[in-house]
Amino acid sequence: MASILIGMRGGPQFWAALVMATVVGCNSVPARFMGKAMERIGDPVIPVAQKEKDPVVDRTGLSVLWAGHATVLIQIEDKVFLTDPLFTTTAGMLSKRYIEPGLDPASLARVDYTLISHLHFDHFSFGSLDMLPAAGTLPIPLGVLAYTPVLAFREIREMDPWESLEEDGVRITAVPVQHFSGRYGIDIPWMRDRGYTGYVIEYRGRTVFIAGDTGYHPEFFKDIGRRFSVDLALLPIAPIEPRDFMRFAHVEPAEALQIFDDVRAKFMVPMHHRTLLQGFDPTETFAVEQLEALAEQQGIRERVIVLEVGERREILKSTIVIPPDG
Amino acid sequence: MTKAPTIIAVLVIVAVAGGQAHAQAPQNSDKLSTWLPYQAIPSLTYYSGAPNSAFGFEWELAPVLYSFGMNRQISPWYFFIVEPPGRFTGSIELNLAVQTFMRKVGSSYFGFSGTVMGFVPLIERGEHLTLNLGVSLYRVGGTTPVFGVVGVSTLFGMVHLNLKHSPPDNIWITSLEWRVF
Numbered sequence: 001m002a003s004i005l006i007g008m009r010g011g012p013q014f015w016a017a018l019v020m021a022t023v024v025g026c027n028s029v030p031a032r033f034m035g036k037a038m039e040r041i042g043d044p045v046i047p048v049a050q051k052e053k054d055p056v057v058d059r060t061g062l063s064v065l066w067a068g069h070a071t072v073l074i075q076i077e078d079k080v081f082l083t084d085p086l087f088t089t090t091a092g093m094l095s096k097r098y099i100e101p102g103l104d105p106a107s108l109a110r111v112d113y114t115l116i117s118h119l120h121f122d123h124f125s126f127g128s129l130d131m132l133p134a135a136g137t138l139p140i141p142l143g144v145l146a147y148t149p150v151l152a153f154r155e156i157r158e159m160d161p162w163e164s165l166e167e168d169g170v171r172i173t174a175v176p177v178q179h180f181s182g183r184y185g186i187d188i189p190w191m192r193d194r195g196y197t198g199y200v201i202e203y204r205g206r207t208v209f210i211a212g213d214t215g216y217h218p219e220f221f222k223d224i225g226r227r228f229s230v231d232l233a234l235l236p237i238a239p240i241e242p243r244d245f246m247r248f249a250h251v252e253p254a255e256a257l258q259i260f261d262d263v264r265a266k267f268m269v270p271m272h273h274r275t276l277l278q279g280f281d282p283t284e285t286f287a288v289e290q291l292e293a294l295a296e297q298q299g300i301r302e303r304v305i306v307l308e309v310g311e312r313r314e315i316l317k318s319t320i321v322i323p324p325d326g
Numbered sequence: 327m328t329k330a331p332t333i334i335a336v337l338v339i340v341a342v343a344g345g346q347a348h349a350q351a352p353q354n355s356d357k358l359s360t361w362l363p364y365q366a367i368p369s370l371t372y373y374s375g376a377p378n379s380a381f382g383f384e385w386e387l388a389p390v391l392y393s394f395g396m397n398r399q400i401s402p403w404y405f406f407i408v409e410p411p412g413r414f415t416g417s418i419e420l421n422l423a424v425q426t427f428m429r430k431v432g433s434s435y436f437g438f439s440g441t442v443m444g445f446v447p448l449i450e451r452g453e454h455l456t457l458n459l460g461v462s463l464y465r466v467g468g469t470t471p472v473f474g475v476v477g478v479s480t481l482f483g484m485v486h487l488n489l490k491h492s493p494p495d496n497i498w499i500t501s502l503e504w505r506v507f
Contacts, residue, residue: 146400149395190356
């Protein structure tokens with residue numbers, strides 16, 4: 001109020017400071033990102049030609065369908081898991097999709113568990129959660145309940161790192177990752193150190209690690225590798241640039257491969273790339289091209305499974321023996 | 327008019343106490359220290375009525391809000407510190423406001439109001455757009471008119487555009503409100 005009154009009285013220092021603050025503000029990463037987002041508003045969204053009509057299959061050991069960004073449909077035998085569903089045209093009103101979702105939520109007859117990694121708009125989308133079939137369980141990180149509207153889930157379960165949810169043979173464990181939380185900017189002071197998590201899913205001898213969004217933290221991931229025998233790691237690989245700004249909260253492809261090694265997973269599927277405007281990577285495929293080149297160099301290309309948006313892949317065959325008459 | 331600073335001081339003290347009671351440890355101090363300075367940011371208001379019209383600033387507080395849009399595992403009641411989803415996912419609130427105008431409205435530069443406001447989520451559970459409907463009682467220009475209120479809020483419930491009309495007095499008030507918490 002005081003500054004407004006001073007400004008109204010025409011103090012030149014006030015206006016000079018305001019102009020300088022605006023100039024500095026306009027050169028900040030968030031301001032530049034907003035400018036980039038504005039440039040893209042009219043751009044067409046790339047359609048996904050082939051979408052699975054029946055994404056949930058009768059028989060599989062472990063399969064994944066990448067719907068874009070951090071949205072992955074995971075099926076282990078008869079159980080269906082969905083991570084960070086995002087089916088809307090933007091995330092947070094501003095970050096527009098490059099490519100449409102590779103999965104029609106209306107085609108999902110059921111989802112047993114919908115896992116939310118953190119509060120950010122591209123991972124916790126109210127509109128997308130409304131598109132999912134009712135029922136199922138919604139694991140969320142500690143602190144996210146205060147942001148969760150009435151939703152048609154059977155159960156909403158807040159989970160602290162290393163806390164597990166066990167039911168019907170499924171065990172889901174929240175695991176620590178390195179990120180930050182808060183959704184509206186104002187809430188960062190009290191949500192900075194909570195409200196984000198990774199998950200490990202265990203069912204019928206299959207184990208999947210979902211990193212959500214994370215920066216690189218060797219102790220966390222090596223610890224996960226010691227505690228679990230991970231078959232598949234779903235790891236983010238973008239945004240990369242500007243690196244100094246992104247480093248704490250977002251791994252680049254080389255760091256993602258280090259996590260892959262730390263958690264000692266058999267296979268890796270990259271995600272959190274190629275879908276939304278995020279950061280200042282020069283092209284949508286910048287991160288995945290780096291990942292493929294690095295995986296090739298390290299001789300692990302066959303274990304790094306790069307999916308197209310909408311592509312489904314069976315990672316492991318079912319081991320369940322069905323009796324001849326049944 | 328000399329009572330205005332006292333009223334504001336009392337409201338702030340009550341807000342602090344209410345906010346502390348509502349916020350959960352260990353987030354209390356962070357929440358409160360973020361909330362307090364934001365309350366100083368004024369909203370813009372334009373009063374249009376006889377004998378004159380005036381542009382002004384407005385400061386609002388929400389002593390109590392009942393949210394019907396949030397999950398049932400948390401309390402639906404908010405006192406002063408209202409996190410944005412509590413309001414925009416569907417709620418009804420009592421808010422109190424003080425206005426200061428750039429020129430005299432009737433006999434005074436100041437106004438006070440109490441509003442019962444409902445927020446109906448329209449898009450993305452209200453995060454993108456809500457419909458605002460309410461009733462306001464003002465004390466302004468030596469009169470006490472009652473207003474019907476209609477408006478929308480957007481940008482995560484932080485920007486509200488409300489139109490208020492008092493038919494008997496033919497007064498219109500347009501408010502562009504910045505509602506953080």
